[in-house]
Amino acid sequence: MPPASVRRRVMQAISFGATLRPVPLRSKAPRQTSFSRAPARRHVLLIGKFEIGVTLLAGSGSWSNLSDRNAKSAIVPVSDDDILAKVSSLPISEWSYTTERGVRHVGPMAQDFYAAFNVGEDDRHITSIDEDGVALAAIKALNARVERRDALLDAKLAAKDARIDALQRQMANLAIEVSALRRTRR
Secondary structure, eight states: OOOOOHHHHHHHHHHHTOEEEEEEOOOOOOOEEEEETTTEEEEEEEEETTEEEEEEETTTEEEOOOOGGGGSOOOOOOOOOHHHHHHHHHHHHHEEOOOOOOEEEEOOOOOHHHHHHSSSSSSEEEEHHHHHHHHHHHHHHHHHHHHHHHHHHHHHHHHHHHHHHHHHHHHHHHHHHHHHHHHHHH
């Protein structure tokens, strides 16, 4: 259990004054505590230095990662195109954990992910927020490519349509001239 001063700060940060009660974890990992707040039954897992990073709402089945701009520092924009290039060369495999029997997963190896993007704490883990960020940047790059190609194709199509219209007008004029010539020959 974290020291009382840390628990007190965490409780205030999470609940804004609401009462929280520690819930024991079934983990043997050191320094892990979970807090629950009635009636929403919001569970917060505190790991390591007791920083709040993820929440799990009761019954939701998915983590919510802390992503508040105010909780971040050293914010630097990324190049979506560079991210896409790295994703394109990232090996993706189907695999099982050595501790799981019959359960298959799909994804990159942490070592490859870390080598490509240099994010996260180490080259043995991939955080979902980093995978999500990489995926969103790659999607943005793909969308920009599609929009550029659409604009190029639209411009080419408009030019071809204009050329077809001009040719059709020429053919109509030629048809009129041929018809006039035939009438004068008779």
